Amino acid sequence: MRFTCDGAGLAPPLSWAAPPAGTRSLALIVTDPDAPDPKAPRMTWVHWVLYDLPPTAGRLAEGAKAPPRGARGGLSSWNRTGYGGPCPPIGRHRYFFRLYALDTRPDFASPPDRAALLAAMRGHVLAEATLMGTYRRPGR
Template structure:
């Protein structure tokens, strides 16, 4: 399984359109067919360089989606969560995509897509930690796309 974006290449800069310096819409994402036995997909987007890449203190979560249908194959620009899928909570404690907005320096943003052998149920939208804990032992494959961003000043 591979994850890509038509908006930016792996290890390249994320265009301003997908950040707080632009409209902040989510970038388009596409993935190859997940492995046999996949019942759902989960997407987590993180910035491990917060707040300063020279002295990171936390991983900031920008997007959490789970129970994506395995046949979906893509999320378009500015995607709303598909009806079959569910939103988790980002570090702003809200559902949906929050674009890169690093306070200092160039940060790395990891888009991670997980193929799971199950669907997940939560009584309330999970944060990244709860989602990863529930996924434990159910990950069939993982694909990562990393992009970078430095704020326009």
């Protein structure tokens, strides 16, 4: 629960193996496709956007407040950079952590939202890894 709004809201620790040859950067997008109600989802809520992660990073530390050295943050659905923990208003929601290996280093003048980053990544994804977790708030 420490990674949610009901706990400390810390960014979870993540780790991965070496990306494929030709990887110039990594991107991480964390989404909840069940917002606001899993029985009647109306939108995909974006919890975290990171890009330009160095291919050698190998991990993100628990509680990361800022992008790791060399990486940059994009905008979440709260219109801010950084991790925002799960806080579903109703029901059990799914949270998808998608890590992309890219053959490019996307460049933006200001922090991009998910749509802008996905558009810049089109045609440049060498590999993708997905981790899915669920969360339901106590008593909801």
